[in-house]
Amino acid sequence: MMPGRSTTPAKSTLIEAARVGQKDAGYETIFTPAFRVVSGQVISFHDLSEPDGPAAAIVDDGAAEEFAIKEYMVDEDQRRVAISLLNMAISRHAHRRGLTVDGTGASATSSRQRATGPTSSTGSP
Secondary structure, eight states, X not given: OOTTOSSOOXXXXXXXXXXXXXXXXXXXXXXXXXXXXXXXXXXXXXXXXXXXXXXXXXXXXXXXXXXXXXXXTTSHHHHHHHHHHHHHHHHHHHHHTTEEEOXXXXXXXXXXXXXXXXXOOOOOO
């Protein structure tokens, strides 16, 4: 939950708060950190206890807990959350590096490659 709130805000509100927090912390590049909200808790690979971290504005001070991903992924629902976070983080990193989704939903290709020649992609049968 965000500081001073008793209910979990919409994810869009959390995203905006994270981006404003980054701006206030002096980030040169503002980005949307990869996170999920599960049962009112923010789950992320970012260090949520870091006061100037990319998601600091959406976590109550002192509320962050660290846990091993190996332990978290034992539960099937938690495994889905972790995989979703990995996909989100990879997708956002690729986007920041100039890669775009090729439309199939199964892979990413460089926009320069798309404009100049053939690309390869993978997908499910």
